[in-house]
Each structure stands twice: as structure tokens, then as C-alpha cells.
Amino acid sequence: MAAAGPERPRLWQEAAALAGAVRGALGPRGGRALLLRPTGEALATRDGRRLLEALSAEPPAARVMAARACSHRAATGDGAKSFVLLLAAVLGGLRAAGGGAGLRRALRAFEAQVLERAAARGLRRHLLPEPLPEALLEALLEPYLAGRLGPGERRCLARLCAEMCRRCAPAAAARPQVLRLLGRRFAELHAAVPGLPLASSRLLPGVVLRRDFAVYCPADGQLRALLVTEPLRPALTAPGVEFVVDSEGQYQASLRWITDRTEALMKRLQSNNVKLLLSSVKQEEVVIYYAKLYGVSVVECLSAEEMALIREITGVSPYTPFGDNMDREIAETAVVTFCQPLLLVSKRCVHIGLSSVCAFQPHCLILCGPVDAVNEQHAAAVQEAFTMLQQLFKTIHQREGWKAEGESQRKALDVCTWHSSATQKQLVIEDACNSNQVSECQLKALSDETERKVLDPDKSDLLVHNQKNHSTPVLVACNTDRVTACECLDIDKGPEKTCCHTYPFKQEENCAGIAQDDANCLIQAGSVLPVGGYFEILLHYYIQDYAKECQQSEVIIVSNIVADALLSIPKALYQTAERNGFTKFYLETINLLQKNQPLPVNDEGLESVYCKYQLVISVLHCVTELLSIDLVIGIRRPLQKIEDHDSEDDS
Structure with missing residues (x-):
């Protein structure tokens, strides 16, 4: 059975359904979902990856969205729920604009002409790029863990994580290398002890x-x-x-x-x-x-x-x-x-x-908890916290193209001629007879897609399923123009190595010189902002400001769509706060920006700007990928292997 590629309204409905399933668990005020595993074990969680896996979304596009959110989470240690919310808001804006291929092409032009300028010339002036004092490790860790754990749990684990960082890396210069080892080897560097309260956890040398x-x-x-x-x-x-x-x-x-x-x-x-x-x-x-x-x-x-x-x-x-x-x-x-x-x-x-x-x-964390499932949840949160801290030491470099205005205009025109119509991207999907479906109350908008089931379009991604024996292969036949984050940005893989896949940056053994070059840098290593929606409102404000310089109407439309979509995250954060909490917060922040005054420092902690900026880039690339799918083919039974036998008539 063949069907036309996912229509824009259908994409928005599926993204909105996923966003509705995770919105209530966003932020420190979010609630917990009770997940029932196939074994009958119950687990209360606010973790975005676990929620998306538990949904077992069935329509192809929904599973691609969830897979991309989990891939972003695996790379940065954060942002699965925010990814889905922002993705749904962008797709909703594109649906309302009624755009076609022109808006799809304008997404790439928007990234080059508006987004990078908004970050480099606007957002960067509010960042705190200085090396963080030791005491501020907990200021980063506690709000990060607040989106996954309860108040008592997050304070205890933030203290243990910060202590483990300090003891395993007494020298601050060695912290990036040590954090990579902690993230990679945490399974061997902790021991779970069920039957004891979390407060009994401790750090042991060796x-x-x-x-x-x-x-x-x-x-x-x-x-x-x-x-x-x-x-x-x-x-x-x-x-x-x-x-x-x-x-x-x-x-x-x-x-x-x-x-x-x-x-x-x-x-x-x-x-x-x-x-x-x-x-x-x-x-x-x-x-x-x-x-x-x-x-x-x-x-x-x-x-x-x-x-x-x-x-x-x-x-x-x-x-x-x-x-x-x-x-x-x-x-x-x-x-x-x-x-x-x-x-x-x-x-x-x-x-x-x-x-x-x-x-x-070497130090080992003895992690205590009432039952094994809670210990597993705490261990996953700590390991991902170390992954998140690794991003703090990475730098994002801007494109070489728009340093000079004349060169910028030429490259902008080149970007605007980006097309994907030369080849057609197709998803070939094989039905899975017994795959778990999302409940109607969670994904009502997906009910009409039951005849199509998604399989793994990219084996490197973490797909959404909770029963291994239900996974079936996906064949992707495409010649795509998909752009990865590394192609659009020069992203450091670590403090000792610079990624220069696309743009002609000079390779340096010491990245300190590159990080100090303000002309090349979008986001400096160590950049942080107060947590709670400041990043989204700042980027919203400066995207709208720099979009006024753009001469192309489609890029302006996309800029306004992305700027408005960014506000969906702080709106969700403040939905359980006092009445008109978001409106008050938004107006106060915009007023400070218009008066050129510094942002207030709150007591809720800090967040890494690198992770937040990468979230925006990943969502834009996911939108581009979804909009470039032209055909979805559902296969009822496996394809038969056709053997090519030589014939006497062949010459």
C-alpha cells in the first residue's frame, strides 16, 4: 500500500499528540507519569526519554519525531521533552502559515541569515562565559535533575554528582576529560544498593x-x-x-x-x-x-x-x-x-x-534506593547529568560566510537555492503485527494511522518501543539533502579537538585560542544563563529583531514562526504556576531587554546555553527532514528475494 507523504496538518497533529503526552512532566513543577512495565513493575517518572519509549507511537512520522528527540537527548544528556514541544510548535506555525516548499527551503536560510546573527550579536551579550566556580556545579545540576526527580532526590543527587566531579578531577583543567570518562564508565563506577534510603548514598575512594x-x-x-x-x-x-x-x-x-x-x-x-x-x-x-x-x-x-x-x-x-x-x-x-x-x-x-x-x-558512588527500579532511574539521571556537564566545555563557531557583508549576501543567495526536489525521499515500512499502540487518551490524533507502522529509519537512533521482539526492520530509500548539526556548525568534540568538517577553520591543537576569538564564536565554552525560560525569550526577542534586516519574505515568515514557537517552552514551564505567571515573566524580561538592563539572577540555578542552542538546531533539522518525506509505503509482508539467473538468451 502506498500513500502520499505526511501532510503538514497530519505532521502537526502527531507532534501535538506527543507534546501533550510530555507537557505535564516538564520542569520542576511538572508531575510524574506512572509507567507499567510488561513485567508488571510500576515506575513513577518524569524522564522524557522513558515517557516517549512508553508511548510506543505507531504512525511513522510520530516515531521519527520520538527517535530524533531521543537521539538529541543521548547526544547532549538533556532536552527530550523540550524537543517535542518546540517541534510541535514549529510544525503548527508552518501549518498556520500554509507554506509549501518555499518555507521548507527558507528554514536553512533562516538558520544562516537570522538564527546565527541573533545568537552571536544578541544572545551572547547576556551570557556568562567565565569558568564556573566550584560552588556553581550544584547550581547547574540541581535544576537539571529537577526535570527528572523529586525535590529531595534532586538535592541529594546534585550534591553527590558535584562531589564526584570535584574528587575525580581535583584539577579544573582536567574536568572535561574526566567528565567524558564518568559518562562512559559510570556503570562500572557506581554500585546500586536496594533497600536503603537515598540519603545513605555516599562516595568512596577507589x-x-x-x-x-x-x-x-x-x-x-x-x-x-x-x-x-x-x-x-x-x-x-x-x-x-x-x-x-x-x-x-x-x-x-x-x-x-x-x-x-x-x-x-x-x-x-x-x-x-x-x-x-x-x-x-x-x-x-x-x-x-x-x-x-x-x-x-x-x-x-x-x-x-x-x-x-x-x-x-x-x-x-x-x-x-x-x-x-x-x-x-x-x-x-x-x-x-x-x-x-x-x-x-x-x-x-x-x-x-x-x-x-x-x-x-578513581572514586565510586554507592547509590542507595528503596527498590531496584528507583536505583536504575537515579543511576540513569546521574550518568546523563555527566553527559550534560560535558556540553558546558564545548564551543559553537559561527559560519565563515557572513563575517563580510558582501560575502554574506552571496552565500545567503546560495543557501536560498537549496532544493530537495531533485530526488524523492521515501520511507518503506514493514508492518509489525503485535506492536504496542499508544492509548487513545494519550494520542487520540494518531488513531487513523493504525494501518502504517514505523520501523527503524536510522539504526543509529534510539527508537521508541518497549518490547524488543516487536521491532522490525525499516528500509529507507532516499538520496537526501539532510543537513546535520556538524555540517551547519563547527562544534568542538572536546577542548583538545575542533570539528572542521565543512568550513575552512584552521586546525589548532589548543582550542583556547579559538574559543577566545570572538569573531569566530557563537557560543563560548562555559556559557550559562539563569534557568526558567530566559534562553527562549532572549532568542525569541533577537530573532524578531534581526529578521527585520532580512529582505526575503519567506525567511521573515519562518523567523516569526520559530520565534513564537520558542515561547511554547516557557509557557509550559509556567502553566502550573500562579495565574498569568508566564505573561508577567515575559513582560518583565522584555522590559529589561528594551532598557538594556541585565537579567536578574534567580535562586533556581543555571543551565548550559550550548545544550539549549543545540536543541533549536536539532529541531530545525528534524522539521526539514519531516517535510522532505514525499512518500510512505506500507508493506504487508516481507519482500521476496529475487534471484538473477543467467539465461541462454542473454547476450
């Missing part, structure tokens, strides 16, 4: 390995640890070589040889002050026996992730079994400051202190 000792031999002072990924029991022969035993005597002699070699290895470890074996495999009984005899503690069956974390901290490679070379030096050992058992309620763990060779100083 690393907690969630398994017990196979052998524990107490040792005082500094000692050395050996990493192994293979059995230490010597083999009688090389792999692939047959070993024949003719008699019982030969067999017993072979066992004695193995025993002697194992004992000799343990003696060598003892003489090298190696008192700890960290093994990713289970060792033989003879190894355990002699380890205990010579005072070597053994921890077995460590996961690949735990071994990778230890290697990253210590810089040590695993030890290779000696073979026939008994005299080979044991060169690479990790320095361990302490090694002791740790009892977490009823589970025995290993607590070790590792001497770090990198900027990261």
Missing part, C-alpha cells in the same frame, strides 16, 4: 568490583596487582598440538610438572610484591591453592568493562602466561593503595584503591 574474592589474603600498605585475561595454569602443549600420555606414570608426572610451574609462578609474584590477581577468567584450583599459600589475593570473572576501566586508570596491559620462559620479567603491574572486602547489605564486593596515571582520580 573502585568497587561487584564480586567476591576467590582468595583473600590481607596485606598492609602499598602493593602491586597483576591483570590477567588467560588461565595461569600452564598448558602441557601448545594449542593444536596433540599430547599423548602412554601410562599412569606419565600422567602423574605431567600433573607434577603443572603444579611445580604454578608454584614457581606464585613465588615470582610474591618476590615482585604482587599481592593481587585481577582475572577476567576463572582460574584453576591449583592456581587458587598456591595463591592462598603465597599470600596472593585473587578476584575472578571480571567483566570486559571492568578490566577496560582498570586498564584506563592504571595504564597497565594484561599479563601473558609465561610458557617455557620462567625468567621473563613481570614488567607491567598496577599500584594498589588498599585492597579489602566490602559488604553492601548482603552482597560481598571487592574494594580496591588504584593509583591513576591519568587525570582521573
Whole structure:
């Protein structure tokens, strides 16, 4: 079955339905949704990603919207609910304007001609780009967690997150690198303890390995640890070589040889002050026996992730079994400051202190909660908070094109000739018979789309589903003109590397020089604003201001649509506040801008401007992608493979 591409009213209805499902959970005053998992377990949450996953939206365009929101959330650690709200507002504005392909092309021109100017010449004058004092870490973390957790939970976790940042990165210059490690390895850097209140959570130095000792031999002072990924029991022969035993005597002699070699290895470890074996495999009984005899503690069956974390901290490679070379030096050992058992309620763990060779100083978060589901929710919030903090150290650079007015006008004309009509983007969708549907009260506007079901249009995106066995493949046949964020903006991947995929910036090893160049910078590293809607109102104000300089009517229309759509986020934030709360807040802020006065500093905290600006860019690209879909094809059954057989008639 084939159908025309998603009509603009239909896109708006689906986006509005998704926005209605998440609007009530936005901001610190938002409510919680009670999610029932297939196992029967209930979870109260305000997390946007979880809400979108639970909806299991069925129409193709709705699932693309939810997937893009979750992709943005995975990249920046924030903004899934705001993404959906802003997307619905932009699509609604385009629907009301009744525009066609001209407005679609004007979206790209708007980004180059208006949005970047509004950020660089207007928004930037209100930002706070100075490095944040240590005390302001909590000012960023608490409002971030307020959109996911309750008041008591967010204060406790914000304090723990800030403390973990400070302890793991005592030097402020090392914080970007450490935050990347915390976000990537947080699963190995925390231990969940159910049955205790959150207030019992604490931060411990070192690393907690969630398994017990196979052998524990107490040792005082500094000692050395050996990493192994293979059995230490010597083999009688090389792999692939047959070993024949003719008699019982030969067999017993072979066992004695193995025993002697194992004992000799343990003696060598003892003489090298190696008192700890960290093994990713289970060792033989003879190894355990002699380890205990010579005072070597053994921890077995460590996961690949735990071994990778230890290697990253210590810089040590695993030890290779000696073979026939008994005299080979044991060169690479990790320095361990302490090694002791740790009892977490009823589970025995290993607590070790590792001497770090990198900027990261290892600490482990013991995260307590009443049940496992709450612990899982808290751990996800903390890990994403570290992802959000990484964005604080990134810089967005403006286009080279509009530094000189003449060059700007030429490139603006080039941008306005951007077309996607040369090729047709098609979504080919295969039906999923048992996929979960959104309830009528949540997505009433989607009820007429049940004959079309979306599958994964981009395997790199996080699609919305809550049962793995219901996912089916999506085929996307397109030659698209989609523009990614990295193509439109020069975005730093970190403080030591600059992304220059599209525009001819000079590569620099030290990004400090680039970040200090005001002529190139849209958003400086460390830029923050007071939380609570100031970013949206500022950008709304300056977009309307700079749109007046544009000579193209379609770009002006798009500018007004985006400017008005930005206000949908603070409107949702203040919907549960006092009567006319948004109107009062909006008028007070606009009055300050018109009088050129500084914004007031509130007690609610700060937010990263990088994340907010990236949200706007991601939504604009999602709108462009949705509007460029020309055809949706629903497939009732899998396509049959057609084999090409050679024929005698072929010449």
C-alpha cells in the first residue's frame, strides 16, 4: 500500500499528540507519569526519554519525531521533552502559515541569515562565559535533575554528582576529560544498593568490583596487582598440538610438572610484591591453592568493562602466561593503595584503591534506593547529568560566510537555492503485527494511522518501543539533502579537538585560542544563563529583531514562526504556576531587554546555553527532514528475494 507523504496538518497533529503526552512532566513543577512495565513493575517518572519509549507511537512520522528527540537527548544528556514541544510548535506555525516548499527551503536560510546573527550579536551579550566556580556545579545540576526527580532526590543527587566531579578531577583543567570518562564508565563506577534510603548514598575512594574474592589474603600498605585475561595454569602443549600420555606414570608426572610451574609462578609474584590477581577468567584450583599459600589475593570473572576501566586508570596491559620462559620479567603491574572486602547489605564486593596515571582520580558512588527500579532511574539521571556537564566545555563557531557583508549576501543567495526536489525521499515500512499502540487518551490524533507502522529509519537512533521482539526492520530509500548539526556548525568534540568538517577553520591543537576569538564564536565554552525560560525569550526577542534586516519574505515568515514557537517552552514551564505567571515573566524580561538592563539572577540555578542552542538546531533539522518525506509505503509482508539467473538468451 502506498500513500502520499505526511501532510503538514497530519505532521502537526502527531507532534501535538506527543507534546501533550510530555507537557505535564516538564520542569520542576511538572508531575510524574506512572509507567507499567510488561513485567508488571510500576515506575513513577518524569524522564522524557522513558515517557516517549512508553508511548510506543505507531504512525511513522510520530516515531521519527520520538527517535530524533531521543537521539538529541543521548547526544547532549538533556532536552527530550523540550524537543517535542518546540517541534510541535514549529510544525503548527508552518501549518498556520500554509507554506509549501518555499518555507521548507527558507528554514536553512533562516538558520544562516537570522538564527546565527541573533545568537552571536544578541544572545551572547547576556551570557556568562567565565569558568564556573566550584560552588556553581550544584547550581547547574540541581535544576537539571529537577526535570527528572523529586525535590529531595534532586538535592541529594546534585550534591553527590558535584562531589564526584570535584574528587575525580581535583584539577579544573582536567574536568572535561574526566567528565567524558564518568559518562562512559559510570556503570562500572557506581554500585546500586536496594533497600536503603537515598540519603545513605555516599562516595568512596577507589573502585568497587561487584564480586567476591576467590582468595583473600590481607596485606598492609602499598602493593602491586597483576591483570590477567588467560588461565595461569600452564598448558602441557601448545594449542593444536596433540599430547599423548602412554601410562599412569606419565600422567602423574605431567600433573607434577603443572603444579611445580604454578608454584614457581606464585613465588615470582610474591618476590615482585604482587599481592593481587585481577582475572577476567576463572582460574584453576591449583592456581587458587598456591595463591592462598603465597599470600596472593585473587578476584575472578571480571567483566570486559571492568578490566577496560582498570586498564584506563592504571595504564597497565594484561599479563601473558609465561610458557617455557620462567625468567621473563613481570614488567607491567598496577599500584594498589588498599585492597579489602566490602559488604553492601548482603552482597560481598571487592574494594580496591588504584593509583591513576591519568587525570582521573578513581572514586565510586554507592547509590542507595528503596527498590531496584528507583536505583536504575537515579543511576540513569546521574550518568546523563555527566553527559550534560560535558556540553558546558564545548564551543559553537559561527559560519565563515557572513563575517563580510558582501560575502554574506552571496552565500545567503546560495543557501536560498537549496532544493530537495531533485530526488524523492521515501520511507518503506514493514508492518509489525503485535506492536504496542499508544492509548487513545494519550494520542487520540494518531488513531487513523493504525494501518502504517514505523520501523527503524536510522539504526543509529534510539527508537521508541518497549518490547524488543516487536521491532522490525525499516528500509529507507532516499538520496537526501539532510543537513546535520556538524555540517551547519563547527562544534568542538572536546577542548583538545575542533570539528572542521565543512568550513575552512584552521586546525589548532589548543582550542583556547579559538574559543577566545570572538569573531569566530557563537557560543563560548562555559556559557550559562539563569534557568526558567530566559534562553527562549532572549532568542525569541533577537530573532524578531534581526529578521527585520532580512529582505526575503519567506525567511521573515519562518523567523516569526520559530520565534513564537520558542515561547511554547516557557509557557509550559509556567502553566502550573500562579495565574498569568508566564505573561508577567515575559513582560518583565522584555522590559529589561528594551532598557538594556541585565537579567536578574534567580535562586533556581543555571543551565548550559550550548545544550539549549543545540536543541533549536536539532529541531530545525528534524522539521526539514519531516517535510522532505514525499512518500510512505506500507508493506504487508516481507519482500521476496529475487534471484538473477543467467539465461541462454542473454547476450
